[in-house]
Amino acid sequence: MINQQPPRFNAHLLQGQARIPIEAQYASRFSLLIRFFNGFPSDQGAEFNKIVFQQNGDKVEMGPCQYIVEPHHQNFQGRLVFKQAVYDLNSLFFKNKIDKLQTEFSNLPLILAHKTKIKKEFKEFIANLTYDLNVYKNIFDTLDARYADEPELIKQKVQQAVIETEGRKFMRFMDQKLEEFERTIINYSKKEHERHGYYLRKQLWHFLMCSPFMARTNLKPRGYSGDSVMMKMLYDNQYEGHSTFAKLMHKHPNEHPAAQAVRNRRKLVAKMLGELKFGRQKASGRKIRVLSVACGPAFELQDVLTSAHDCTGIQFTLLDQDKSALSEAASLIAMIEKKFNTKIEVEFLNESVRTMLTTPKLDKMWGQFDYIYSMGLFDYLTPPVARAVIEKLYQILNKGGEMVVGNFHISNASRYYMEYWLDWVLYYRTEQEFIDLLKNVPTAESRVLFEDTGSQMFLHVTKSES
Amino acid sequence: MKKSIEFKIKPDWDEIEKVRNESAEFLQSHELSDDTIHSLSMIISELIENGIKYGNFKVVANKVAVVINIDHNTVTIEVFNPVDESAFSHLSRLDRTIQWIRGYQDPFEAYVERIKEVSKKPLQDTESGIGLVRIAYEGKALLDFFVNDNNMLNVSVVSNLEGNDRK
Numbered sequence: 229m230i231n232q233q234p235p236r237f238n239a240h241l242l243q244g245q246a247r248i249p250i251e252a253q254y255a256s257r258f259s260l261l262i263r264f265f266n267g268f269p270s271d272q273g274a275e276f277n278k279i280v281f282q283q284n285g286d287k288v289e290m291g292p293c294q295y296i297v298e299p300h301h302q303n304f305q306g307r308l309v310f311k312q313a314v315y316d317l318n319s320l321f322f323k324n325k326i327d328k329l330q331t332e333f334s335n336l337p338l339i340l341a342h343k344t345k346i347k348k349e350f351k352e353f354i355a356n357l358t359y360d361l362n363v364y365k366n367i368f369d370t371l372d373a374r375y376a377d378e379p380e381l382i383k384q385k386v387q388q389a390v391i392e393t394e395g396r397k398f399m400r401f402m403d404q405k406l407e408e409f410e411r412t413i414i415n416y417s418k419k420e421h422e423r424h425g426y427y428l429r430k431q432l433w434h435f436l437m438c439s440p441f442m443a444r445t446n447l448k449p450r451g452y453s454g455d456s457v458m459m460k461m462l463y464d465n466q467y468e469g470h471s472t473f474a475k476l477m478h479k480h481p482n483e484h485p486a487a488q489a490v491r492n493r494r495k496l497v498a499k500m501l502g503e504l505k506f507g508r509q510k511a512s513g514r515k516i517r518v519l520s521v522a523c524g525p526a527f528e529l530q531d532v533l534t535s536a537h538d539c540t541g542i543q544f545t546l547l548d549q550d551k552s553a554l555s556e557a558a559s560l561i562a563m564i565e566k567k568f569n570t571k572i573e574v575e576f577l578n579e580s581v582r583t584m585l586t587t588p589k590l591d592k593m594w595g596q597f598d599y600i601y602s603m604g605l606f607d608y609l610t611p612p613v614a615r616a617v618i619e620k621l622y623q624i625l626n627k628g629g630e631m632v633v634g635n636f637h638i639s640n641a642s643r644y645y646m647e648y649w650l651d652w653v654l655y656y657r658t659e660q661e662f663i664d665l666l667k668n669v670p671t672a673e674s675r676v677l678f679e680d681t682g683s684q685m686f687l688h689v690t691k692s693e694s
Numbered sequence: 695m696k697k698s699i700e701f702k703i704k705p706d707w708d709e710i711e712k713v714r715n716e717s718a719e720f721l722q723s724h725e726l727s728d729d730t731i732h733s734l735s736m737i738i739s740e741l742i743e744n745g746i747k748y749g750n751f752k753v754v755a756n757k758v759a760v761v762i763n764i765d766h767n768t769v770t771i772e773v774f775n776p777v778d779e780s781a782f783s784h785l786s787r788l789d790r791t792i793q794w795i796r797g798y799q800d801p802f803e804a805y806v807e808r809i810k811e812v813s814k815k816p817l818q819d820t821e822s823g824i825g826l827v828r829i830a831y832e833g834k835a836l837l838d839f840f841v842n843d844n845n846m847l848n849v850s851v852v853s854n855l856e857g858n859d860r861k
Contacts, residue, residue, distance in 0.1 A: 319814065327814035334813050335806045342802060417856050419834060422800035452793045549789075580789050583782075586841040608796070610838040612772055612850040617840070647799045655836070 235321045239281035242291070243274075252281065253304065257318045261304035262295070272297045279308060284324060290315050346427050353412050354431050357405055361435050364398055368473040387472055395476050402480050410644055425648040436649065439477035440468045445650040453652045454604050456525040456553040462490045463527055481650060485681040486642035492679035493603050493634055496686070498531035500632060504542070504599055515543045515573065517595060521581060521602035521621065523548050525556035529564065536568040545594065547577040547584070554578055581605060582613065585620050596626045603634040607654040611665065618665050622672060622691065631689040635662055640683040662687050695723060698763040703742070705751045705758055710742050717762055724764050730859040734769060737833040737851050738762070740825045741773040744849065748784050749775035772850040777841065785841060791823055792837050801830035
């Protein structure tokens, strides 16, 4: 944004009845560089009612403001800063919106009132939890400080010892607290879950922000949950963070059943693709065409492509809405190619599943596939959209081809932990609801299977040969 | 009792009220509470308004279709309208907006953020996007959409009925 040329423009400052011509330039988010025409003298701290200028044909008036002498800035004599309403000049010049810092307070009454319907027992639970977490955090921080001056390797070893002893006890404490938390909220309505989740996050925000994983799921820097960085954290399942407490808060959700289910499904996909490469490829005598829908960084491919020979039999098409995820998948493919000194046939499609269906004759554009899989997509699709997507995918499946799609089951043991603490909401289904997505596809043979934690199910579909 | 009802209307603002009234009668026949009917009616109006606003009605026969379906614990409202290529930038924005709204456990957060955005005065007229947020927050419903290969946009909401949603 700021790479654009800083806008430079003529303006007027109003001081009492005086109208003082100046030249101004964007200097920083909250200040303008200014130069007085005609040598108009102005003292340090001089105050003006407002600055008036044109921005893209619109008249803009902002003030009151104050002059700060800063003579060494190119041809400018100093800066103008705002005294009351603090205008965000990035927003004005680069987004064409008049925004004030104080806007953050505009919804304050609404936000403060949002706590009125919080149940007493929940407030009490959160108050006790906050106290306990603060106590734990203070102790872990104190320990961190005590060995902070040790050599790096020693620090690591000491921290590891702390994690493996008191750290693991803290993890058990968290487990117990989550059980107590679930008992408290289990009978809440959807609206109550939403409101109490908001309250929990507001109260525990600084604890959540310690954990790289929880911070990312809450802040969603790419605009959606389950991005490739979150996936990598889940796969890595390591202690990450800037302190012992942060590392523990990061690791705890990564050990929960839903996280394990994500790791399990990666193995499952790798196993199924492995069976493909040894089975059908030989039978058909041609390359197997595989489509991964909402592929993310496609980490599973490194589990599947374990030799130069593996890389030759399959033609991959990787589809995702997120260019960054596709770029990470491309890097992974390049790494595997380098490792085995071979080429992998792969096509990348940057499409959203919600708009890809608009492509007429998708099968002509993309061809037919022998195997289609999608692991982390249907958790975000409501039934009308999920049905449309699965029917379209079925259309581009070869006869005898297979399709596997994942969806978290309604009984996911991590559901409320995810919703309240991680602000990560999925569309859960029962087995029947999952199978019902295929009700307009009469020729499909389907079955539902589960990974080991039972949190996630997979709809396995075979397209009839006839 | 009918489980679903369908309407096909001309892209005319006056038609919205008609659908709103008839769908309210349908929802009443399923003994939904007044508050729930009010919320669902607001959703129906918002979706039809968007359908008329972004639809392609250059062909006179093109219409907006509305399908309301009630299962034992779910109300699904689907609004269909034809789109052409001029709507594609709107669709990308719709995609991002819906994922953003649904990224919050409590739609109140999306509502607060959107209100804040609206209070930043744009120098030129832009869309506020508040209608979709109202559907999620006030309408307590999950939004989603897709476009099929006949360039028919389907925007849907799914609302789960709980105890106090019925009379």
